[in-house]
Amino acid sequence: MRTIDAEGMDYAQLNAQVRSCEEEEICITRCIGQRYIGTGLSGRRIVVDGTPGNALGAYLDGATIRVNGNVQEATGDTMNAGVIAVAGSAGDATGYAMRGGRIFVEGNVGYRCGIHIKAYRENRPAIVIGGRAGSFLGEYQAGGTIIVLGLHTDGRPIVGNFCGTGMHGGEIFLRCEHVPPRLPAQVRAERIASLPAEAASLVQEWCAAFGRDARELLSSAYIRLTPDSNNPYRQMYIAN
Amino acid sequence: MMDRMYISPAYEVVRDAARCTTCRLCEQQCANGVHAFDVRTGRMTADNGRCVNCHRCVCMCPTHALKIVRSDDVYPENANWDAQTVNEVYRQADSGGVLLSSMGNPKPQPIFWDRLLINASQVTNPSIDPLREPMETRLFLGKRTAKIERDKNGKLKNTLAPGLTLEVPILFSAMSYGSISYNAHACLARAAEELGTYYNTGEGGLHRDFYRYSRNTIVQVASGRFGVFKDYLGKAAAIEIKMGQGAKPGIGGHLPGMKLTADVSETRMIPQGTDAISPAPHHDIYSIEDLRQLVCSLKEATEYRKPVIVKVAAVHNAAAIASGIARSGADIIAIDGYRGGTGAAPTRIRDNVGIPIELALAQVDQRLRDEGIRDEVSLIAGGSIRSSADVVKAIALGADACYIGTAALLALGCHLCRSCHTGLCNWGIATQRPELVARLDPDVGSRRLVNLVTAWKREIQEMMGGMGINSIEALRGNRLMLRGVGLTDRELDILGVRYAGENM
Ligand code: SF4
Ligand code: SF4
Numbered sequence: 001m002r003t004i005d006a007e008g009m010d011y012a013q014l015n016a017q018v019r020s021c022e023e024e025e026i027c028i029t030r031c032i033g034q035r036y037i038g039t040g041l042s043g044r045r046i047v048v049d050g051t052p053g054n055a056l057g058a059y060l061d062g063a064t065i066r067v068n069g070n071v072q073e074a075t076g077d078t079m080n081a082g083v084i085a086v087a088g089s090a091g092d093a094t095g096y097a098m099r100g101g102r103i104f105v106e107g108n109v110g111y112r113c114g115i116h117i118k119a120y121r122e123n124r125p126a127i128v129i130g131g132r133a134g135s136f137l138g139e140y141q142a143g144g145t146i147i148v149l150g151l152h153t154d155g156r157p158i159v160g161n162f163c164g165t166g167m168h169g170g171e172i173f174l175r176c177e178h179v180p181p182r183l184p185a186q187v188r189a190e191r192i193a194s195l196p197a198e199a200a201s202l203v204q205e206w207c208a209a210f211g212r213d214a215r216e217l218l219s220s221a222y223i224r225l226t227p228d229s230n231n232p233y234r235q236m237y238i239a240n
Numbered sequence: 241m242m243d244r245m246y247i248s249p250a251y252e253v254v255r256d257a258a259r260c261t262t263c264r265l266c267e268q269q270c271a272n273g274v275h276a277f278d279v280r281t282g283r284m285t286a287d288n289g290r291c292v293n294c295h296r297c298v299c300m301c302p303t304h305a306l307k308i309v310r311s312d313d314v315y316p317e318n319a320n321w322d323a324q325t326v327n328e329v330y331r332q333a334d335s336g337g338v339l340l341s342s343m344g345n346p347k348p349q350p351i352f353w354d355r356l357l358i359n360a361s362q363v364t365n366p367s368i369d370p371l372r373e374p375m376e377t378r379l380f381l382g383k384r385t386a387k388i389e390r391d392k393n394g395k396l397k398n399t400l401a402p403g404l405t406l407e408v409p410i411l412f413s414a415m416s417y418g419s420i421s422y423n424a425h426a427c428l429a430r431a432a433e434e435l436g437t438y439y440n441t442g443e444g445g446l447h448r449d450f451y452r453y454s455r456n457t458i459v460q461v462a463s464g465r466f467g468v469f470k471d472y473l474g475k476a477a478a479i480e481i482k483m484g485q486g487a488k489p490g491i492g493g494h495l496p497g498m499k500l501t502a503d504v505s506e507t508r509m510i511p512q513g514t515d516a517i518s519p520a521p522h523h524d525i526y527s528i529e530d531l532r533q534l535v536c537s538l539k540e541a542t543e544y545r546k547p548v549i550v551k552v553a554a555v556h557n558a559a560a561i562a563s564g565i566a567r568s569g570a571d572i573i574a575i576d577g578y579r580g581g582t583g584a585a586p587t588r589i590r591d592n593v594g595i596p597i598e599l600a601l602a603q604v605d606q607r608l609r610d611e612g613i614r615d616e617v618s619l620i621a622g623g624s625i626r627s628s629a630d631v632v633k634a635i636a637l638g639a640d641a642c643y644i645g646t647a648a649l650l651a652l653g654c655h656l657c658r659s660c661h662t663g664l665c666n667w668g669i670a671t672q673r674p675e676l677v678a679r680l681d682p683d684v685g686s687r688r689l690v691n692l693v694t695a696w697k698r699e700i701q702e703m704m705g706g707m708g709i710n711s712i713e714a715l716r717g718n719r720l721m722l723r724g725v726g727l728t729d730r731e732l733d734i735l736g737v738r739y740a741g742e743n744m
Binding site: 121 | 511
């Protein structure tokens with residue numbers, strides 16, 4: 001394992017060191033705001049102590065990143081494969097347009113999490129959030145799975161406004177009793193007594209990542225959001 | 241009251257009975273089902289209502305028995321309510337739908353290229369004969385902000401940012417696989433390689449078969465991020481972030497599920513049959529700082545080996561926007577005028593949103609020069625460049641190079657029928673139907689593209705020679721080489737050009 005002390009290091013310098021490192025396991029310590037860590041990487045296991053900057057794991061292609069701390073905006077942008085586990089909270093636009101892999105966040109996420117995530121063949125992206133999510137969760141979602149566990153204790157709602165705006169594929173599970181207000185017309189909400197198998201195993205993985213007990217989470221009821229195929233997200237066009 | 245208004249066909253198929261041999265080739269060639277053989281009479285018939293006037297049958301008929309004419313059925317004369325406008329109202333009253341069109345804006349708005357004239361040398365500063373003298377059309381796109389630094393042995397260090405090298409100031413603009421066919425992409429890729437220039441994948445991903453043209457490929461990253469992954473970024477000479485498109489500024493794209501064939505779904509990396517929705521904005525980009533983040537993450541992902549282009553539609557604040565982009569770390573800005581083509585756009589957007597490229601380009605170049613950051617970026621102008629003269633004028637107005645899209649499709653046989661959105665292109669371009677795609681032969685198509693651009697290159701050299709300029713880079717932003725005719729003071733002012741007859 002190679003340890004890189006990021007203190008006072010510029011992001012380009014840090015990322016060049018990560019890229020050129022021969023070893024599979026890399027530990028970045030004293031990380032403070034360096035952006036684009038792990039961009040496009042495959043075949044590495046990276047542990048970050050501190051707070052990485054924006055676009056952590058952008059275009060990630062199979063590497064595993066664990067952050068002991070919070071992360072900023074655009075984590076896992078256009079990620080293709082791999083796992084990002086954040087033992088903390090994540091900022092806005094987490095998992096933008098991801099096509100595969102998993103993002104586990106122990107705490108909360110900001111606005112616009114999971115925009116335009118999409119599934120493709122064996123790639124099924126998943127985002128599991130321990131606490132709550134801000135507005136526009138799953139905006140334009142085209143595939144994949146988003147789960148919000150609602151373990152936050154600040155009393156705020158589990159999701160903000162306009163959850164699933166423009167959603168046209170995939171599914172969102174919210175561990176709560178009531179359908180969130182202001183859902184767009186093309187999103188269908190239903191209460192389910194327990195999670196389907198694939199989602200349940202994602203919750204188990206999330207629990208394993210953060211040493212949590214899965215029992216209560218798996219025996220809870222969830223609200224499941226899916227696009228309503230009778231009322232799809234599209235414009236009615238007429239050839240002219 | 242009629243439930244659906246009858247709209248009489250815009251075109252009529254005229255068949256010369258004396259020439260027609262009833263070979264039925266037109267019937268087989270028309271995907272719109274216009275032509276049919278009537279067994280009862282033993283003659284060919286035509287359903288005018290289905291004709292889009294793509295001229296495929298006219299070109300293919302072995303006896304030249306066909307022509308398409310505009311129907312002389314007329315509504316009452318009305319300069320305010322022309323037939324097209326009236327029919328659009330009927331279509332919307334019938335359907336409740338948003339009008340959808342394709343290709344560029346066909347309206348008769350002013351074309352400033354045609355009001356600009358190019359200079360030539362007389363007596364003093366003699367012209368140059370391009371057949372005799374070397375005439376440099378090679379150019380580089382990218383930052384020109386290299387610093388002079390020496391290593392410890394006193395040797396010059398290469399501090400140049402990565403860029404693109406073009407043998408002609410012309411690139412093929414972004415057209416996605418999905419909006420155009422596999423064979424159309426094959427034609428563009430091969431021609432780009434042969435010409436020493438670049439084609440652009442558009443936002444639909446890159447088919448693996450074309451990875452071998454990577455040195456001549458620009459890949460696009462749009463809001464939907466379709467097909468964007470490590471290999472895709474790796475197989476590119478440059479990466480273009482699509483913020484906007486001239487034909488439809490401010491709105492996204494929507495490739496309907498039915499157009500997502502197996503192959504198209506594979507390059508876009510989404511399941512077959514699902515709608516491919518590109519949101520209007522990038523929902524992670526709300527500022528120049530956010531744009532900078534995408535530019536930098538793409539550079540990180542490609543280890544700073546590739547230039548990044550940011551493409552925007554020409555809109556009212558083009559100059560201020562370009563100034564921001566020039567500070568975002570991007571190497572090249574592509575500006576797309578409102579007459580640019582598209583595979584599908586809402587008619588109202590296509591015809592009413594955006595501004596002419598000539599005005600936007602002149603303002604962008606001026607603004608970047610005024611701010612002392614013109615060398616931070618190169619400029620590519622597009623939408624719509626129709627001839628070598630337009631290229632020369634664009635460069636004199638400040639462009640480094642030009643994107644051509646519609647002109648390239650014309651070279652492949654397109655007849656501007658503006659029905660790309662139906663997916664039934666009889667020329668095998670804007671379609672995914674195998675039997676139609678097969679009509680476009682990549683050998684023939686790439687040769688025609690090479691012919692076109694080579695011819696333009698010769699014409700550019702002749703115009704340069706006439707001006708006494710022997711290097712295309714010396715023409716860039718050289719507005720004294722242009723004069724305006726039929727333009728107002730305001731227009732001349734915005735273009736930064738003098739009126740014809742005015743001295744230096
Ligand atoms: S292709 Fe020409 S000759 Fe043949 S059937 Fe059609 S109109 Fe007649
Ligand atoms: S590409 Fe085909 S469908 Fe589109 S305008 Fe040209 S000929 Fe018509």
